[in-house]
Amino acid sequence: MxxxxxxxxxxxxxxxxxxxxxxxxxxxxxxxxxxxxxxxxxxxxxxxxxxxxxxxxxxxxxxxxxxxxxxxxxxxxxxxxxxxxxxxxxxxxxxxxxxxxxxxxxxxxxxxxxxxxxxxxxxxxxxxxxxxxxxxxxxxxxxxxxxxxxxxxxxxxxxxxxxxxxxxxxxxxxxxxxxxxxxxxxxxxxxxxxxxxxxxxxxxxxxxxxxxxMYQDAAIATYMDMKGLYNIYLDAMTAKFRYYGALNIFSPVNNALPFLDSKVNIGIYFNNDELVIKAKSKMGKELRKKLLKVYKRKYNPGIFNYVPEDALLSAGIKINTEAYINFTFDILADVYSKIPRYGRYGVGVITFLQTFMDEKGIGELVRGDMIFSLNNISKKNISYTTYDYDEDYNSTEVTKFNEYKVPSFSLIGSTGNPKQLEKLMDIGLDLSKVYVKENDVYVIRDNDLNQIGGALYIQITDKLFFVSNDSSFIYNVIPNKGYDKKLNAKAKKNYKGKTMYLDFSADKLMKSLADSLDEVALISSNKLLRSAAGKLHFEQSFSWFGVSTTLKYKTSDKSNVLPFLTECMNQYYLEQKNRYSYNDYDYESVAVDSAYALDSTTGPVGEPDELYLKEDGTYDVSAPHSDYEQAVEEAQPIKKEEAIKPKKVTSKK
Amino acid sequence: MRLILCFFAVLFLSSCFEIIEDIRFQANYSGTYKVTINMSASKVQINSYMKLDSVFGSHVPKKPEIEKEIQRKENLLKAHKGIKNVLITRDYVSFIFTVKFDFDNLNSFKEAHSILTSDKKTTNDFFPFSQSGNSFNRKDKLQTTAKDMAKKKKEYAALFTQSTYTSIIHFPKEINTCSNKNCKLSKDKKNMFVSSSLENLVNDPNYLNTQIIFK
Incomplete structure (x- = not known):
């Protein structure tokens, strides 16, 4: 049925x-x-x-x-x-x-x-x-x-x-x-x-x-076996390297495959005025168990008092810092432990770090629940020097002003050990003139910040810490215990249960950056800009069943969303191509260089590192590669028949 | 945090600078040369750029590197025969740098100019100014740095359009004719002024070229 x-x-x-x-x-x-x-x-x-x-x-x-x-x-x-x-x-x-x-x-x-x-x-x-x-x-x-x-x-x-x-x-x-x-x-x-x-x-x-x-009703529905895809990607990428016998630089990633084991479903919907992308991902049991520990964290309810209603961008994340550090060490140790020869040095460094690092202490200092808000774009006048000339073209210095747009942001996170955090913050106070403590607020006023007419403020209260470049947030909002209480409930509802959350008003940001009404009109008249001037919403939640992600883009001109996104990608690609000449990047020569580098460090009689493909499709670590063999022949007067030859691969019928 | 600030600064601001060359000749073509590189209108961006290793693929020198190079040039100028009263000022807050010196004749000026414009590896014998009889000539050519920048026109587009180069030359006698229509003369016709965006100079290397005939 x-x-x-x-x-x-x-x-x-x-x-x-x-x-x-x-x-x-x-x-x-x-x-x-x-x-x-x-x-x-x-x-x-x-x-x-x-x-x-x-x-x-x-x-x-x-x-x-x-x-x-x-x-x-x-x-x-x-x-x-x-x-x-x-x-x-x-x-x-x-x-x-x-x-x-x-x-x-x-x-x-x-x-x-x-x-x-x-x-x-x-x-x-x-x-x-x-x-x-x-x-x-x-x-x-x-x-x-x-x-x-x-x-x-x-x-x-x-x-x-x-x-x-x-x-x-x-x-x-x-x-x-x-x-x-x-x-x-x-x-x-x-x-x-x-x-x-x-x-x-x-x-x-x-x-x-x-x-x-799969998402049955989506305009575009995809299913991906990430482990399988990574496998073929890595195989394709490492083919040249294997062939030339160079050290397989992708082997660490290959060894991390148990962590990449997931099945991903994506659904793309073109609704009335929004583009919706939904994704769900089910990982392997091993990864799920570890991630459950990492994401087992609730927001400190106090954080929501400080989330402004009309922020240009608001983004939050909640992780268990202690579990996250352990998770990172586990992955790194696992990856390094599987790298032949040199991996043990990596494991050694990780073990050394893990021995001396107090993950629990760090996890108490910064618990891992944080919300970042880009509150607004304020205009600042910054002076500069230029010259005026008299009728004989003798110059005199004059001061003029440029108007700059500076973003005001705030970052709020929770701490389980505010006293220790304050002690840490106190360390630099006597060492630098630009770092001071004014009425329980740590203030950094270095050259850069002075020039844009601002400072960086850090404040620690009972359970929360605040970082902002907005003095009114520090001196008005924090003493009043946050914004309106009604906003608290709204923010709480938005963020509840989500491991990651983001709301971005691209339309508001573009209008804030526009210098004149003409520029605002340009945004409305240009098809691509009009499509871009929308509202982005992203949320991700994690449960025993996997990761569930939703991305919504609401715009007044839906018909140009895809062109806009692809145009951005195109611009980015052209820029990268222009800057780094990616077209000229030649994996083959990199592989050959790596092979020679390897030979020069290990010498012609050194131990070959490379895996060799056997007839049954598995890899043979003992067989030398052809460059290596040639080097042996040239350097050592040994009999040709004594040299070990790589096995010829034939197709499997 | 600094990286975030750098990012915002780069994102929201566009940079520009001005170069002002002021030359005051005496009747025997001795005189005073002063060049000012004023980047104060872009001081926020420059501060951000100086935290990066490279911008648009070009190396960004750090303060000690700049100081070392300034010191090297200053020593070379001071040691040079025919060059006196060398004064180099630097302001790392507003990013204004000036080089000023007196020269005994055009030949000394040419050598000092070569010290200023050549890098460590190459010698630059190019000198735009020459004098013969009752005339004074300026003939420029695009310098290597400018050529390199011109190749990356797209990245430096805003920089080219918003940055300016100004040349002021004071003569002890009146100018009769000036072949360059871009040049302005003072009321007493003893001073010549030309100013242009870098974009113009890159697009038209002859923009500054002129022949001056004195009365």
């Missing part, structure tokens, strides 16, 4: 016959995303996307039709999909899965016209073309062209790409042309078997448990 109900609900949210689709989904995907295309295009019109630089830049990166401009290319793609025999009026599905050492990324479309589709495929990749590999099984036809593959039956069209975690094709330079062709054929056969396995629709539908946990 439960299964029937689940299938019924799923059918309602998936246009393609749910039974038919589900049986073609893998049982344990690394990533599955369902995109309700009609809902998405209704909310975020494709036409608006075309206007933005990020989209045009993206289209330029598409390997086909480079000469065409982005606009005609977009129109072409949309029209072609329909002409190609596929439907844009149904859901699109993206699946990343692993079969043996083969990672597949597939996109599923519903077929509109199978005759048209097959005609187009034949036109693009004619049967008989020696570079194309065709096969058929399980009602699916399949063709493979290099790393690209397409598969289809009467209803479903799947286009995808593959990545092998094995290194066999890297060795192809020492093969003859005939051997290369044979190797490619063997690989294509192996890949075809793996791909067909996915479409082998004889397993029970109910085995796809992950579908039950």
């Amino acid at each position: 439960k299964k029937l109900l689940f299938l019924f609900l799923l059918s309602a949210s998936i246009n393609l016959n749910a039974q038919d689709l589900i049986k073609y989904l893998p049982e344990n995907p690394l990533l599955y995303g369902r995109f309700a295309l009609p809902t998405i295009f209704k909310s975020q019109p494709l036409d608006s996307l075309k206007e933005y630089a990020f989209f045009q830049a993206f289209m330029q990166e598409v390997p086909f039709n480079r000469q065409q401009d982005a606009d005609s290319l977009l129109t072409g793609i949309i029209n072609d999909i329909e002409k190609f025999g596929l439907s844009l009026n149904s859901d699109m599905h993206i699946v990343v899965s692993q079969e043996d050492s083969l990672i597949q990324s597939n996109i599923y479309f519903q077929i509109n016209n199978i005759t048209e589709l097959e005609k187009n495929i034949n036109l693009l990749f004619p049967v008989g073309d020696s570079t194309v590999y065709y096969s058929a099984a399980n009602d699916f036809k399949l063709f493979i062209y290099k790393d690209l593959h397409m598969a289809w039956n009467n209803e479903l069209f799947i286009v995808g790409a593959r990545m092998s975690l094995r290194m066999e094709t890297q060795n192809s330079w020492d093969l003859t042309d005939a051997e290369k062709v044979l190797q490619e054929k063997q690989l294509n056969e192996r890949d075809a078997n793996a791909i067909h396995k996915i479409f082998h629709a004889n397993t029970l539908v109910a085995k796809r448990k992950y579908l039950k946990k």
Whole structure:
């Protein structure tokens, strides 16, 4: 009954016959995303996307039709999909899965016209073309062209790409042309078997448990197996390093996988005037147990008295500092303990620190419940020197003023040992002239703060500590025990039970920063700025069942939210590219450099550190790498047959 | 906390500075040179930048580094024949720096100018001023630092548009003609004034070039 109900609900949210689709989904995907295309295009019109630089830049990166401009290319793609025999009026599905050492990324479309589709495929990749590999099984036809593959039956069209975690094709330079062709054929056969396995629709539908946990009514719903994804990411990243025999810099992360073990579901909704992103994550038992201790903390109710109602930004976090320190040490110790050879030094340092650190004492000083507020943007006049000139151009110094906008903030946290905290704060008092104590308030007035006409204030009361650059907060709000009591209840309700909470009024901040009415008008007239001028709300709670996160973005112009976000990412990417020339970053040369660095430190007869891939897919730590072997041959007059050779990796059939 | 303040300062403020060159020539082309680098309008940002290692990929020198370099230049100037009354002032609160010295003739001025504008590794023989007969010429070329900055035009855009360079030259005799339309002459026609944004100078290296003919 439960299964029937689940299938019924799923059918309602998936246009393609749910039974038919589900049986073609893998049982344990690394990533599955369902995109309700009609809902998405209704909310975020494709036409608006075309206007933005990020989209045009993206289209330029598409390997086909480079000469065409982005606009005609977009129109072409949309029209072609329909002409190609596929439907844009149904859901699109993206699946990343692993079969043996083969990672597949597939996109599923519903077929509109199978005759048209097959005609187009034949036109693009004619049967008989020696570079194309065709096969058929399980009602699916399949063709493979290099790393690209397409598969289809009467209803479903799947286009995808593959990545092998094995290194066999890297060795192809020492093969003859005939051997290369044979190797490619063997690989294509192996890949075809793996791909067909996915479409082998004889397993029970109910085995796809992950579908039950997904956000059924979201415009975009995704499921991610974080451990699996990290694994393939690390495998891909470390492939070059392994190949050149360099120290695997990612091994610490690899060893931390038990801590990254989680299943994440994300749902994106385009509601009337807001973009809502919901996420829930269920971790492995080990991580959950540790995090439960970290998040087992309640806000000191007194903190809520000091949260202003109309803050531009208000953010809170509650953790158990003692448990958090222990958690950090545990992770670090675990990671280092698994690193060959050098890991023990890391464990040693951690053990040393842990022995002398009083986690409990620190946890009492700063308990871990804190709220930060960006209260407002105030204007300050700051003097500067410039010059005026008389009629003979003799200069005289004059003082003028610049208007600066300075943010006023406050941070309130709780302490279990205020006396000790005060003692700590007293330490620097006699040592510096810029750090003084005035009426129980610690004040820092150094050069920077003086120049922007302010100071940093720290005050400690019975159970709370305050940090702010706003004197009126320190001298008016704190003596009055906070703001209006009604606000306390409101803040308490907002923050209750949430491990993290954030409210950000981007609209208010933009208006505060605007210098004139013209700039305010600019915000209203510019589509992207108008979309950005919204209200962001984020909250996260943690329970035995995992982490639950909600992010809402409310804006008067929802249709440009995605363009705005992607435009920001594009700007950030361009800036980074410009600043650091990331394009020139070459992992291969880094790997080679690392390999040489390793050789120069350990010497040619040193002990190889690198893991080597064996035929059964596991790693052999004892086999030396090829550079190492070469170095041994060059440096030592030993017999070639005595040198240990790395085992040749062959594909697993 | 300082990092947060730095972040806000960088986020909310844009920087600018002014460079003022004031040259007072005597009839024999001896004279006084004074250059002022005034960054007081950006003192908040400069304070923030000085806490960083680099800005836009360029190294940000720390106070001891700046002092060391100033001291080095001061010693070189003081030891130079034909250069007298060397005075370098620095104000690390308002970030105003001045260099002032007297020179015996144009050649001494050229050498002093080379000391000021060249870095440790390269020598800079370029000198914009020359004199022949009844005329005085200025011919500039974009210096290496400015060229480097021009390459990063996008990052330094605000700096270029808001920062200014001013050149004032006082002569002992009246100017008859000045070939540069950007130059202004004082009422008594003995003083020449030209001021421009750095953006203009980067875009047009000939902006300051001029030929002056005296009466």
